Amino acid sequence: MSDPLTDSWSGYLRPDGRKGVRNxxxxxxxxxxxxxxxxxxxxxxxxxxxxxxxxxxxxxxxxxxxxxxxxxxxxxxxxxxxxxxxxxxxxxxxxxxxxxxxxxxxxxxxxxxxxxxxxxxxxxxxxxxxxxxxxxTPRVPMTLADLTVGCECGGSDGTSGLAGNPVVGAFFDLLVDAGGRAVFEETVEMIGLRDALLSRAASSEARQQLAGAYDKAERYCRAVRQWSVSPGNFAGGLTTIEEKSLGAFAKGGTRPIQGVIRVAEAPRGPGLWIMDSVPDDHFMQFGYTNPNDTEGLMDLISSGAQIVLFVTGRGSVIGSPVAPLLKITGNRATYRALAEDMDFDAGRVLEGELTLPQAGRELLELIVRTARGEPSKPEGLGHREYFIMYKHQNTPGLEAGCRA
Amino acid sequence: MKPRAFQIQPQDSVATLLDDAAEGAIDILGAKPQEIRLLEKIERGHKVALRDIAASEAVIKFGVRIGHATQPIQRGNWVHLHNLASDLDERSGSLDLHSGAPTDTASAYV
Missing domain, CATH: 3.40.50.2300 (Response regulator)
Structure with a gap:
């Protein structure tokens, strides 16, 4: 039997050396x-x-x-x-x-x-x-080491931090160990976790970047008096932004964080990265951070992620253009109710049917099948929602920004 | 089978319900398995207090402070917007307990 950790499949070679899973x-x-x-x-x-x-x-x-x-x-x-x-x-x-x-x-x-x-x-x-x-377009062999995967969560409930996000965390660990790149964002959903976040830094430089991104996110939330937690989260059993943050952070798995990238920047090397999508306090007094899940996915795709993941406890029917989206829920009732839209039932971990490592491995297999061309549920349904709006982020250094 | 809840870290003062549960006995799985008695109905995804928590005391989940109690909470109570508030988000005390909907902007719907 083939092994998705080492298997190769056929990708599309781009002039900058990166490889695509769609053309x-x-x-x-x-x-x-x-x-x-x-x-x-x-x-x-x-x-x-x-x-x-x-x-x-x-x-x-x-x-x-x-x-x-x-x-x-x-x-x-x-x-x-x-x-x-x-x-x-x-x-x-x-x-x-x-x-x-x-x-x-x-x-x-x-x-x-x-x-x-x-x-x-x-x-x-x-x-x-x-x-x-x-x-x-030249066809070339591609492995997990050529893959960047982004993840965010939305419509979170009490199961997201127990199953949905930890399963992604288990997959991210496998991807990072195989030499791939994993990106997660939502620094406004890391509020309350400054110490936990900094303790994961891979280097003193990464630690400085994480501290900068965290402090800006908290300053932003205080300034605009908006915390990234919504009525649906409350109805699903989450009570405070601190509680939601802990669940959201679980999607980062356990590996060291290499540093912070900003929107439209690719990770500067293999490993686990955090994307800072919060506006900089330049003019318009910050403006707004991502007003919906779709803009967060756009941002993750802008890092070069060929596939993106969305963890939703309460359910969602969005998709994305450019990179296939896979939707994961830790809530079995949500999976049953929205089976036609949901790609992965992480609720099996809570039912004791699968261990977390088994679920991470199964998610990896699904991602490799998607990379090989199998359409994800939103892809098959024709979902291609996008959202690009005004925001200010300081211009990144050219070497870290575009790969021409 | 009794309804179940999950405790993540041993020091947590709350556990998350895995099933909808009525007042009565439930099984706590995870860090410190035990049976406790719910004092009221709690829905799946919501939290139950594992011990008595005093007003203004920290509430602990994932081993981390997720906010503070706004009134005394008894072991077996539902822990949510009516008795737990964020340390940061000043709106968290004003939300509708059941739907989570905001109440402080109600006057704008005219």
Whole structure:
């Protein structure tokens, strides 16, 4: 029998050396006014996904996030569609993506002649791009050491900290031991855990980064008077943000944390990483951190994660573009009620049917099958929710930021 | 079979219900297996006090302080928004006990 810890499967080689588990064309739109046309271009095409930014006024954070998704290992080619009046420039996006060695095209709706002509032009473009990447993308062997997996949780309840997140933690330990990269975020759900967090640092540099990210998250929550805990969490039995934090942190497993990355940054090496997605206190008095689960998943995918995990005690029906999403619940009742949307029943650990290490191993097998091309539940259902909004994060150092 | 709850660390003062439970005996699994008597109905995912907790005393779960008691809690009581508050989040005492819905913004729904 094959061993998912060491098996290889066929991946898609990108010009920067990273490997994808899907070979997608991504349509980007640069203002809400272009959204309908972008979606009509992609409609009916399995491997053409859409993301976009709604604002007319641009935002450096949102541009970096879109570029990180456009140059993601699962993406082979890009079409950028603008209306023609907005700040964000589709031509510049296409040029920057082109410099990464990918095919990229762009146009303005105002110059293409309206909705029908733009959709026809865009369809022609994505079909041409798709043919090219199907023909030209080199296929290469890929193992867990080539994989980055991101995880966040949402709709947490009393089972999330007991089963859902610990099972992901067990899988993250296996992935890190196999030389892969694991990323989790939600530093606003590490509130109350400063000491526990710092004790996991792999180096004094990592410790400093973790302290900085933690202190900013607590400062942020105090300043905006919002703590990352919601009515659904309370109804599910969680009482305080400190309690929710402990459950959420369990998805980080037990291995040392290598450091902190920011949105649109890839991990700087193998191992376990924390993503800081909290805005910096520059202008707009912070603005808001991730207002929903989907933006958190976008952020994780921007690190280059080819597959993302979502732990939900109470259940959710979201999916994601660019990287397949697997949904895990520690709540058996939720698994039964939402079986058509849930990928993994971690509630079996609470029923005594599986041990935590067995569940971590089973999750690993599911992730490898997904990497080999088996569609996840949200993927099969056509869920491709995305969310990109205004935020300010200080510009990262170029060496840590884009991999051109 | 009696309803079950799970205690994560030996020093925890609360355990999480794995089954919906009525007033009466339940089994505590995990760090310190024992039988205790619930003084009231508690739903799955919610917490039961494993010992008496004084007002303003820390409540411990996962071996860590998750907030403080806002009134005396007896062994076997349901521990939730009515008797446990965050040390940080000032809204945590104002939420509806059963739905978790906010009550302090109710006046905005006009």
């Amino acid at each position: 997608l064309v991504l349509v980007l739109y640069t203002v809400e006014c272009a959204r309908h046309v972008a979606h009509a271009i992609a409609a009916g095409e399995e491997d053409v996904h859409v993301i976009g930014f709604p604002g007319c006024y641009d935002n450096a954070y949102a541009i970096r996030l879109m570029l990180a998704l456009a140059r993601h290992p699962n993406v082979g080619a890009v079409l950028a569609v603008g209306l023609g009046c907005e700040y964000t420039q589709p031509e510049k996006l296409a040029e920057t993506v082109g410099a990464s060695g990918r095919s990229a095209e762009w146009f303005f709706i105002q110059q293409a002649g309206g909705t029908k002509s733009s959709v026809a032009k865009g369809k022609e473009s994505v079909l041409r791009l798709r043919d090219r990447i199907r023909r030209e």
